[in-house]
Amino acid sequence: MKPGQEEEIILNSADRRIDTMGLYCPIPIIRTAAVMRKMKRGETLEVISSDRVILVDMPAWCRSTGNGYLGSRNDGEREFHLFVRKGLGSGTAGEKRNRK
Amino acid sequence: MTNQNPPARIRDRSEIKAIGLLSGGLDSTLAAKLLLDQGLTVIGLNYSTGFCMNNFRRALDRPDQASHRVRNEALRAGSDLQFPVEIIDVADEYIGMVMNPKHGYGSRMNPCIDCRIFMLDKAKQYMKEVGGHFLFTGEVVAQRPMSQHRPTLRMIEKETDLDGLLLRPLSAQVLPETIPEKRGWVDRNGLLGIHGRGRKVQIALAEAYGIKEYPQPSGGCCHLTDETFSRRFRDRIAFLNGDQIKSEDLVLLKVGRHFRLDDGCKAILGRDEVENRFMAGFRNRYWTLEAVEAGSPVTLLEGKVTDPLVELAAAMTARYSSHRDREGVEILCRHPDGSERIVFSSPMAEMELERYRI
Structure with missing residues (x-):
């Protein structure tokens, strides 16, 4: 596998995908968190959004919660595909609630 | 626990x-x-x-x-x-x-x-x-x-x-x-x-x-700490007419110029291209008005719409269009179901406009 090839594959195929086009901040992040709680460590999620500022918020959310931000690609001017990998988890209430 | x-x-x-x-x-x-x-x-x-x-x-x-x-x-x-x-x-x-x-x-x-x-x-x-x-x-x-x-x-x-x-x-x-x-x-x-x-x-x-x-x-x-928003919010509450306030109401309170046409209806006029684009997203749910072949606000009618109120809003739309100096302006009025009609309207005078402003 060539350098960068793994990332390229991930950016084109995630384990799960959510479409948040047209939804205002912070709903896309809230939905991302909700889906990630149900995923297993190492699985990847694709988030589709029309909010360009999510390109700033999503890496911050990943860093804050211990998940991995893999990158993004644009499909047109207002369609952003962001890729995140479930990490160790953050121990937030959502994680706890999910385990109950 | x-x-x-x-x-x-x-x-x-x-x-x-x-x-x-x-x-x-x-x-x-x-x-x-x-x-x-x-x-x-x-x-x-x-x-x-x-x-x-x-x-x-x-x-x-x-x-x-x-x-x-x-x-x-x-x-x-x-x-x-x-x-x-x-x-x-x-x-x-x-x-x-x-x-x-x-x-x-x-x-x-x-x-x-x-x-x-x-x-x-x-x-x-x-x-x-x-x-x-x-x-x-x-x-x-x-x-x-x-x-x-x-x-x-x-x-x-x-x-x-x-x-x-x-x-x-x-x-x-x-x-x-x-x-x-x-x-x-x-x-x-x-x-x-x-x-x-x-x-x-x-x-x-x-x-x-x-x-x-x-x-x-x-x-x-x-x-809620903003004076203009608060004024509009108070108005919205005063004219709820038994309805519950909805999150969509709140979104619209944040955008455009607001005019109360009567107890059951208000007009919201976009102030620039960005607001117009945003408000155009509500076309399928509200009446919208725009001046024809002119720089124009997108005007949105919220509430119970009657023909006289469409004409009133058309005069407001004409006033804020780039044809405001003309005697009459063609205004395209679009029903939420997609049907359209043209109203020929004189731009509303400033003094009259202020009577309606929220």
Whole structure:
């Protein structure tokens, strides 16, 4: 596998995908968190959004919660595909609630 | 449930879980930092109320708006300081509180005391769910006129039944000792005694901690403290005509020029291309009007629409079009079902326009 090839594959195929086009901040992040709680460590999620500022918020959310931000690609001017990998988890209430 | 009985001797403070209200402003960021430095596990909660100006600026998406100026600051704080932040949508419940605040409003439609109680109640519930030990906020004694006076801080604690379990790390040394301090979960000496409106101490601390990316204090990010929004909100409540206020109503209160046409209908006129684009997204739900082959606002009619009201709104649309100096202007009026008709309208005179302005 060539350098960068793994990332390229991930950016084109995630384990799960959510479409948040047209939804205002912070709903896309809230939905991302909700889906990630149900995923297993190492699985990847694709988030589709029309909010360009999510390109700033999503890496911050990943860093804050211990998940991995893999990158993004644009499909047109207002369609952003962001890729995140479930990490160790953050121990937030959502994680706890999910385990109950 | 709330964990109020950790080991008598704390060997490792990371066993102690502190849950904080986190706006991402400097004060709440510093409060989190003080606890992180003592080795506690910190979780930040950021409540989305539907009244955040930043979120609405993002929805408008002005091309010249730099992304970092409208980012979620709580996430930024969590990212910088490496602690988890959870954003929680409380918009529907929050409206109910705003409509009927027990402690009344501030100078606008801002129910600051009830807002604090609302969020602390929510955070208390969260604390129980995750086995947290106590709550913290970035409040500073006497920093704000309504909600941060010492007696008010005390009253809020009592109303939320958080007696002793609510720590304000920035002002802890000028407040009575809390349970976390008494039990040694937190070292009181490592907390601060800031008091009053000045921000020099916080700014110096931010510099010492290397916290650079915090937003400048600007009187808050809440639409409820905004005079124009509050006026429109009061009008909307006064003319609800038995309906419930909806989140979509709130979105429209934040955009355009507003004119009340009668008790059941108002017109909203976009002020520029960005607002027009935003309002055009509501075409399938509301009547919309635009001047033909002219620079024109998108006008949206909210409420019960009659033919005379369409003509009234057409005159307003003509007034704000680039053809305002003409005798008559062609206005395209579009029903939400997609059917259209043209109205030929004289631009409304300024004096008359003011009669309708909200």
